[in-house]
Amino acid sequence: MSDPINANPEVIDVSALPTRNKGQSQLDLPLGAFLDTHPTPLSLIQNESASGSDDDDDDDEPEPIDSQEIYDLIATISDPEHPLTLGQLAVVKLEDIWVHDTGDKNKMAEIVVKITPTITHCSLATLIGLGIRVRLERALPPRFRFTITVKEGTHQSENQVNKQLNDKERVAAACENEQLLGVISGMLATCQ
């Protein structure tokens, strides 16, 4: 690859990235361990009655897809030119993700992601956007639609990039380009 476009980006420490488990529960708590392990007691009679039933009742609560979940999906994508993730480079931010979903599995839903390129003339913005789109298409149910744009005022040719990112034809064409897919595949390799 040629010289990196932004050789010296600002990097956020991994521990400072937004996660679902905030605050006290992230601490090293001795009691936390006890809660996680409730071994099934050895018993025949218990097994008879408990078979087939799921654990606790409150576990039945549905957990809707939220912006944190989307963030977790895309923040671990690698930047094409740094050994860092999009989350660490703040290309993807939790506050720039919106989920519009009624929770009804028969209704359409939409996700809006605004990306912040590390520098305003970043020519890789479209590649990053494409990577995010591929990741979301693979990771979310088909009823979801995605709008991926660069954040207002963060890129010189904002409109062009936005157009390219959300043009169905062009996205489809890009996804048939073997070499491009290879690069994206490399970017997605770090998703855990």
Next chain:
Amino acid sequence: MDALVNQYMAATGNAAGIADLITTDQAKLVDLVQLLGEYLVDESAKTRQTAIQCISDVLKDLPTDKLTKQQLTVICEFLSERLADEPVTGQVLDGMNAVVTMSAISSLSVKKIVDSLVGYYLPSSHVQVVRYKAYVLLRYLTENKSQSLKSTASAQEGFIKCFLTCTNGEKDPRNLLESFAINEWISNNLTVPENDVEPQFDATFCYFPITFRPPKNDPYKITADQLKVALRTALAAGKQYSKLIFPALLEKLTSSSLSVKGDTLDTIAACIANYGPEITAENWKDIWDGTKFEVLHGSEPELAGKTLTVLKRLAEELQKHGDQSQLDEYLTNVETDCMDKLKDPTNRLSTQAAQIVASVSLAGVDVAKKLTTPALSAILAVTDTQIPTLTSICEILLIFLKSSLPNVTSTPLFEFKDRVFDVLAKALLSSPESESSLRILAIKGFSAAVNITEFLSQTDTELIVRYLDDVIVNDTNTKTLQAAVDALVLIAEKPGNAGIIQNITFPALLSELPASDSDKEAKTRILFLLSVLAKVSTSKTLIEVLQVRILSHMDTVTGSTALYPTLLLQTLLSALKEQESKDNFDTTSYLKSTFPRLFKTAFDASYSGSPAVMATPQVTEAAGRILTSITRHCTVQDQVLTSLFSLFFNGTTSDIFPSATLPEKQKFNVLDTPLPCMSLLTSCFAPLSRDLELPKLHDPFVLLRSVISTVSGTADPAIRRHYLRFAGLLTNKWINTAASPQAVAFVTDLLETATLDALESAAWIIKGWLLKNDSTAFKFVDTLVGMLPGANGLVAAKSFDILLGDDELFVKQNSVVIRQLYKQRLFVSVVPKLVQGYKDVDDKVPYVVALSNIVNSVPSSIVSPALESIMSLVVDSLSVSEARVKTAGIDTILATIGQTDIVASYLDELVPSLLDAAFSSPAVSIKALQCLGAFASTVDLPKIVPFKQRIINSLTPLLDHKKRDVRRACVDTRQAYFELGINK
């Protein structure tokens, strides 16, 4: 003699015979030399070598007091001359090595040897092994003949020349270690003439820095570190080098290699310490100018640390100098360079300057007064209270607090204590929560202060504890909280602070506990506060107080769900567990404070059913664990045993269980009716040593029989479990199948009865024996296998879970007998029967369940080799509706995946089954997804690729699963398949 010599020459035989003749005066050494005469001048080098070797070997075998001074002079002369003959050098050196050990050898002879080496020895023409002999010789002389070597100036000079000759051009690591050691000895013991200083220095310093990397098959296993240390010691020993070495070393600091720089700084530090104040006084300026930039402008903390040591050493040595003006000048230099930066905390070099000042101050109180005092005055005089300034100030204060002179209570820091304290307090108390890095710095500052001996008063510590409690109660930033908890634990661990924690932190945290655990937020809060309580309870005394507090708090949470009292008990347990790892953990004193209280609660709940929450399995379980832990570590187990039996089987109270514990007006015997409070008995009984004798009134078998007959009166699984675990423990520790045929007959009857109740009871009894690898137990296991095709097949299959499953009471710490190989033995004997039986029956479910129960509890190292034979059962287990069976099947595959390629040949069956399983309960679903995902990376590509699209498509609906974890697992598995076979 003649014959022996000829024999030696012909076959390089042994010299012992010749040595014997000489020792017993039947021959003379001179004769030997004469006999060898013509060989010694033979044309063939080989012959000459053998001849000299003969003499050397004989010399080695002679007693060290045999030869006279005269004889030794002659032989030394002889050997020295021979040294001129290059091919025989190795053999001559052997001879010399033997001669120098002789007791009568004179200084003159030693000198002869030394001089001959200077004259004739040319190390570059010899191999490493020969050169090594020369070093051994010199090393021996330094260690044993130092008087001779030191005797005159010319002897000294001669030896130095000799060493320089020998070490010229040396490259071998083993030889270098010797060379460095000899060099060190020379510097420490001889006066090196002016002319020889530079050659000696060059002969050593030319190896600096060592960049040696040991070869893979180095027979001597010499490491780079060994060489570095040896060279450093040799250099540090050479005071005479001082004019040469510092410029040379400082020049090496321009290197770009971190390890070279580190080595250089270490060497400088070692030299300063060894060369002493005079030499330091001559060189400190250059060193200071040449090294300070590593701290001020360097980017490597490790190098900065090493430099700080150098700077501290300078001050230490200069302090010892008679003329203090040098020290003053040095300190003035430090001040000039650092004080400006310190006065303005926002200067980007302020913390580096602080590090220098703080490190140099470590040289002693007087130095500290000259440096730390003005530095602290300056920094504390800053009035700017903006966050960045305050942060820098705290950073600087932390540096000073961390580098306090150990065990000195009169450093300048002590004079500034109150002001330092105020700044830290201000940083912590008046900065907003979002400024976590500043608050953490303040907390770290307090921790560092706690670590300084006699720095803080009791009141200071109390205040800090209040601040920290306040952070813990009010802050929400994870890192700040963690820092506060760590600091609090540190304080609790310091001797004498238990009272403060007990009087301030305990009430502060307990009063913050929510009244009930109704919502999720309250639960998190309870969990957090109790965790902190558990962590700070770091001593016996604190746990004692914690017990009282916790147990009385139990009364206030009776209206809550089971979680709250459980967590309270777990808090106590967690603190106990932490102490368990320490030596001499004695819980005897806890017996009286805890047992009656826990028993009363449990009895009340057991009889009157209120408060109901106290009789829930979770609470009983947690209470049981505490009882087990305390009983395990108390010293009066025998009393506990007697008291337990009298209380539970007779209703008699005792010292340990006073009457107040008993429920009122109850006839009390757990063998009359099945009671939930049996958990108390089982928990206390479990850890008792098997060497104790059961009270006379209770024959183990009779007891076993009554327990089993009582348990048949209830179908409540929790209550049954308490009784049956008791039975299992009883058979394991106190009933032997060989000695108790009644017990064996009893179990046989139970198995014949074959009701659910009887089989469960039998399983627990058999478990006790099975752990001991008892043969009768294995016979019973066979009986159970035989029942699989029958009416009770499924129950028999499930009993394998009891037999092999892990139970926390059946562990070695509880004095339970557990033989290592019992699981393997059962696996090897039972599994083939299952595989065989499985083929012949229609209802295969019991076999699959039995196998899954076995596989579940047996290490995968035992399962893998048998995987091929059980694979079809495993595949079937995926279609059994019971979640546990499915999970066991998937676990079997996961545990053995990658170790064998058997899985690959079953993909046609496994993939559809797993895809089905992925749509069951969340737990099973996640397992199935993980298993499918694992195939992508472990199965050979051509075999798994055909399934790629099918797996990706079939899993799509799971992306909309209501549980987040399932969705996530599905995303990961699908991602693995999307990438399958793609070239990157």
